[in-house]
Amino acid sequence: MPVPRTAGEEVTVTADYQVQFTTTRRVPRRDRAEFWTDHVRFNHGTLDYFFPAQGERSPADFAGATHVQRCGNHQLVEFWSDRITYARTARHVRADDDRSMRLFVPKSGTLTVAHDGVTLPVPVGRAALVSMARPFELLHRAQTRAWVLTVPEGCLPDRAVADGPSVLDLRRGVASVAETMTRALARERKSLSGPAFVTISARVIELVAVALADLRDGIRPGGLEAVAAAARAYVDERSDDPDLTPASIARDLGWSLRQLQLALRTAGTTPAELLRNRRLDRARSRLEDPRWSAVAVGDIAFASGFGSLSAFGTAFRARFGTTPRAVRVPAPAAWP
Structure with a gap:
């Protein structure tokens, strides 16, 4: 049964598998920015947050929501919100020594990933893989909806992101299969068991590994x-x-x-x-x-x-x- 945790959270737990819906709509306006910061930090570790600048909606008006699926060190978050920028800095990297990765898959709208002065737009049909062990920024525009899949440490080679984020084409080949499975993983969130969620997440990561090998070696999709x-x-x-x-x-x-x-x-x-x-x-x-x-x-x-x-x-x-x-x-x- 759903179990309210705070004003903005509703959690369903089956054994060790957790499905959590979170929204700022149920939180007092004065607490929304802090609530969102704490929520994202719990899911993804230490980050800096840049809410809309003056002249736009204030942090007090910030609106965002997530569906989180989690079992062990595997996690899938479907998220949408007002415009916001997240920054993972060298200070954060040194502080928590997180060596996992994140795969960002837009569902609608466009994400922008920045690393070492290079800006990479990530529209629908693309995905970006980033390492939590390296600094990066993620700009989330208003009306953008996306998934972020946690890739546990050791599941993908470090060389996949040695030169910064890797961008995959999800419109064809192996990467398109990974995107289809990600959609299904999110769609069936309430009907999965913990072992099933972990197994499917691992399959998606394996497909990403194949797609990265194709990208690195210049092999055609397939x-x-x-x-x-x-x-x-x-x-x-x-x-x-x-x-x-x-x-x-x-x-x-x-x-x-x-x-x-x-x-x-x-x-x-x-x-x-x-x-x-x-x-x-x-x-x-x-x-x-x-x-x-x-x-x-x-x-x-x-x-x-x-x-x-x-x-x-x-x-x-x-x-x-x-x-x-x-x-x-x-x-x-x-x-x-």
């Missing part, structure tokens, strides 16, 4: 397809190795196992299925090749990467609907 193609080529070449496993494939390709699983899922298969089917295809090809006719079925199974004759027979029947011996080409007749 990183998941590229990973799947690389995995197929790798398995085609090495499937006879009995020590080859989904984990070793991922490691040798430079990916996590979960990233490899995600890439192959988009292609309708799994790492284990890809490896098993390639071994079965190789074994059947050998069984039908007269040059292998003198080799025992068991030896062909082992030569094709299987470690068990019974497992080979079961998998062969499941895939081809027959037995290995039934497809075997007879040995050529001996000369008289």
